[in-house]
Amino acid sequence: MKFFIKTFGCQMNVNDSEKINHILAERGMVRTEEAEDADIVIINSCAVREKAQEKIFSFIGRLDQKQKIVVSGCVAQSEKDLIIKRNKKVDFVVGTHQFYGMNGIIDNFLLKNIKGTDTTLSKEWSESIPDVYARENRFTGFISIMEGCDNFCTYCIVPFTRGREKYRPYKNILDEAEYLAGNGFREIVLLGQNVNSWKDKKEGVSFAALLDRIAGIEKIHWIRFITSYPGYYESELIDVMKQNRNIARHIHFPVQSGSTRILKKMGRNYTREQYMKIISKFKSEIPEIKFSSDFIVGFPGETDRDFDLTLSLIEKARYNSIFSFIYSPRKHTKAAMIDDNISLEIKKERLQLLHELQKKIQLEDHWKLVGKQLEVMVTGKNPKREGELLGRTESYKIVTFPGNRKPGEFINVTIDSFGPHSLRGIEVI
Numbered sequence: 001m002k003f004f005i006k007t008f009g010c011q012m013n014v015n016d017s018e019k020i021n022h023i024l025a026e027r028g029m030v031r032t033e034e035a036e037d038a039d040i041v042i043i044n045s046c047a048v049r050e051k052a053q054e055k056i057f058s059f060i061g062r063l064d065q066k067q068k069i070v071v072s073g074c075v076a077q078s079e080k081d082l083i084i085k086r087n088k089k090v091d092f093v094v095g096t097h098q099f100y101g102m103n104g105i106i107d108n109f110l111l112k113n114i115k116g117t118d119t120t121l122s123k124e125w126s127e128s129i130p131d132v133y134a135r136e137n138r139f140t141g142f143i144s145i146m147e148g149c150d151n152f153c154t155y156c157i158v159p160f161t162r163g164r165e166k167y168r169p170y171k172n173i174l175d176e177a178e179y180l181a182g183n184g185f186r187e188i189v190l191l192g193q194n195v196n197s198w199k200d201k202k203e204g205v206s207f208a209a210l211l212d213r214i215a216g217i218e219k220i221h222w223i224r225f226i227t228s229y230p231g232y233y234e235s236e237l238i239d240v241m242k243q244n245r246n247i248a249r250h251i252h253f254p255v256q257s258g259s260t261r262i263l264k265k266m267g268r269n270y271t272r273e274q275y276m277k278i279i280s281k282f283k284s285e286i287p288e289i290k291f292s293s294d295f296i297v298g299f300p301g302e303t304d305r306d307f308d309l310t311l312s313l314i315e316k317a318r319y320n321s322i323f324s325f326i327y328s329p330r331k332h333t334k335a336a337m338i339d340d341n342i343s344l345e346i347k348k349e350r351l352q353l354l355h356e357l358q359k360k361i362q363l364e365d366h367w368k369l370v371g372k373q374l375e376v377m378v379t380g381k382n383p384k385r386e387g388e389l390l391g392r393t394e395s396y397k398i399v400t401f402p403g404n405r406k407p408g409e410f411i412n413v414t415i416d417s418f419g420p421h422s423l424r425g426i427e428v429i
C-alpha cells in the first residue's frame with residue numbers, strides 16, 4: 001500500500017508527520033510524492049488561522065473518491081464534527097495526541113471500510129516512537145520536548161488543539177539528542193509551544209539546565225529552541241547561553257504587540273517594558289544575539305496609538321525577521337467573543353506599514369554585513385538558480401552562494417550582496 005502525507009502549519013506538525021511517516025514505513029507502506037498515487041492520504045492540518053483551516057477543506061475537495069482519507073493535526077482536534085459534516089469523503093479524523101495509533105486506525109477502520117474519529121487528549125507524555133524515526137533530513141534533528149499550552153492567550157486555539165502542557169522526561173530527550181549527535185546530525189532544534197516552561201520535576205531539571213546538558217554533547221554544532229514565551233524568562237538561560245557557544249545566538253521571542261494595553265487584552269502576562277527589558281538584558285550580556293518575533297495586527301480594540309507602539313517596538317528591538325498576521329477570530333477562544341471592530345482595510349494597511357518598516361530594518365542590517373564572513377550551514381540546492389546552494393547563518397538568515405557542498409556541511413561565506421529577505425555570498429576557500 002502507498003501513502004501520501006500533506007503537512008500544513010508549524011514545525012511541530014512537520015515533526016508529527018515524520019513520526020506518522022515512520023509508523024507507516026515500519027508496516028511496509030511506501031510514501032508517494034503525489035496524492036493521486038496513494039491508497040491512503042493523510043492531511044496533517046493546522047488551525048492557527050481561519051485561512052489555514054480553509055486550505056485543508058479545499059485540499060480535501062480536490063482528492064479522489066477512491067482513496068482513504070485521514071485528517072490529523074489541529075483542525076482534526078478542534079473541528080472533527082465539521083470535517084465529517086463538510087467532507088463525506090473523509091474516513092478517519094485523528095487528533096493531535098492519537099496519531100501514534102495509526103496502525104490500529106488502518107487495521108480497524110480503513111481496511112474494514114469503517115469511518116471513525118479519535119480526538120482524545122491525553123494528560124501524559126506519550127513515548128511510543130523511537131528516536132530512530134524517518135526524519136525529513138539528516139543534518140537538522142527536531143526533538144519534541146513538550147506539548148500543549150497552559151497560557152490560554154485570548155486569541156489562540158493551541159490549548160484546545162494540543163491540550164495542557166506536558167513535558168517529555170529529561171532522560172528521553174537526552175537519549176534522542178545523543179542518538180542524533182552519534183548519527184551525523186549537526187543541528188538540534190528543541191520543539192514545543194512553550195519550550196522555556198519545560199521542566200522535569202522528578203529529576204529537578206530546568207529548561208536552562210537541559211540546554212546546558214545538551215550543549216555538552218560532542219559534535220552538536222548548533223542548538224536552537226522554538227518557541228519561547230516572553231512571560232517565562234529566567235536569567236539562568238542567559239548564563240547557560242554565555243557558557244555554551246554552540247547554543248545558537250538567535251531566539252524566536254514572539255511579542256505579538258507593542259502596546260501593553262493590547263497585550264493585556266491578549267492575555268499575555270508581560271508588559272511592553274518588561275519585554276524590552278529582557279531583550280536589552282540579553283543584548284548587553286550576549287552582544288551578538290539576534291531575535292525574531294510574531295505580530296498580530298488588528299486585534300479587537302487596537303487603536304492607531306496601539307499600532308504606533310508596535311511599530312516603535314519593532315524599531316527598538318530591531319528583529320532579524322518577523323512573522324506578522326492579520327487577526328482572525330478562532331472558535332473556542334475568548335477573543336472570538338469580542339467584537340472584531342477593526343475593518344479589513346485598516347488591518348491590511350497596518351500590516352503593510354509593519355512589513356515596510358521591517359523590510360527597511362532588514363535592508364539596513366544586511367547592508368552592514370557586506371564584506372563580512374559568516375558561518376553558514378548548507379541546507380540544499382537553490383531551487384531558483386542552477387549551480388547555487390542555500391544555507392542558514394547562526395542567526396537564521398538565508399544565504400545563497402555558488403558551490404558544490406553537501407547539506408549539513410558548515411562553511412564560511414563572504415557576503416557580497418543582499419535583498420530584504422536573504423544574503424548572497426562566495427564561499428571562503
Ligand code: SF4
Pocket residue numbers: 149150151152153156157158159193194229
Ligand atoms: S503562549 Fe499563547 S499564543 Fe503561544 S501557544 Fe500558548 S496560548 Fe497560544
